[in-house]
Each structure stands twice: as structure tokens, then as C-alpha cells.
Amino acid sequence: MVHSGRLTRVRAAALAGAVLATVGLVAACGGGTAASAPPPPSGVVAVEANEYKFTPSTLTVGAGKVTFYVRNAGTVEHEFELFKGDQVVDEVEGLVPGLAKNLTVTLEPGEYTFMCKLSGHDQLGMKGTLTVTGN
Numbered sequence: 509m510v511h512s513g514r515l516t517r518v519r520a521a522a523l524a525g526a527v528l529a530t531v532g533l534v535a536a537c538g539g540g541t542a543a544s545a546p547p548p549p550s551g552v553v554a555v556e557a558n559e560y561k562f563t564p565s566t567l568t569v570g571a572g573k574v575t576f577y578v579r580n581a582g583t584v585e586h587e588f589e590l591f592k593g594d595q596v597v598d599e600v601e602g603l604v605p606g607l608a609k610n611l612t613v614t615l616e617p618g619e620y621t622f623m624c625k626l627s628g629h630d631q632l633g634m635k636g637t638l639t640v641t642g643n
Contacts, residue, residue: 552577552610555622555636557586557603560629562622565636571617574640576600579608586624586634615640 552575556563559582578588580603588611589599597620600609623635 551575554579555588556581557588557624557634558582559584560624560632560634562588562624562634562636567622567636568639568641569615570642571615571640573612573614575610575612577608577610578603580605585626586629587626589623589625590638591621591623592618617641 553567553569554577555567557578557580576588576590578600580586583605585605586603587599587601588603590597590611590613597615598611598613600611603609617640620638620640621635622638623630
């Protein structure tokens, strides 16, 4: 027969173990800091979003399939929206600080822009130009 006090201590110990395991898992995953984002894979176009600017802000790529590696190195959430004229080509949303995402698109030759339109970030200077060359 199990006494009520012993059963409570067993449950408390099991709960504490589960909490410690969760904390360990979060710590092992890096906790979402800027340092936790991996470096860009080779063959991709790296773009960094940081406090209302993109680096680089001017890009030139060849036509065809292009992968952008967009990393938020800032302290506020950003987006990477790619436009041809007024048309959205594609976008990366939800770039919280420290997060990096890939965006793969097939581009025709021409002039494009990229920007973050969250809360007027583009008006604060968060925009750039993209020239796509060749066939």
C-alpha cells in the first residue's frame, strides 16, 4: 500500500525530472539567440537583416533558381519580401531575432526590390535592390 505523502513526493520528483529534461533540451538547442543560427550553405545568397537595414542592400545574381539565406541579426522581428515592380514574388515571414531561413525562387532577368514592410520598416531604410542577369 502506498501512502498519500509518498505518492505526492514521487509525483513531484517525476515532474521535476520532466522540467529539468525540458530545460536541458532548450539549452542544447541554443535558446534562439543570434549565435544559434548556422552559417549560410555554400552556393546561396546571404542577406542579413539587422535593425532596419539589409546587408548587403544591393545584389546581382544570375537568372534561374536562386536560394537566399536570410538571417535576422537584430533585436526586432523582420521579414524579407521580394518584389518585381508592385508584385510580391515571394517572402520570408517571422524572422525573429537569431533566426535564419532559406528562400528559394526561380527568377527571370530584370530588376527587383526586397524590403521589410513590417510596421514601416521599409520607410526606416529596410530595403534593397536585386538585379537578375542572363537567361
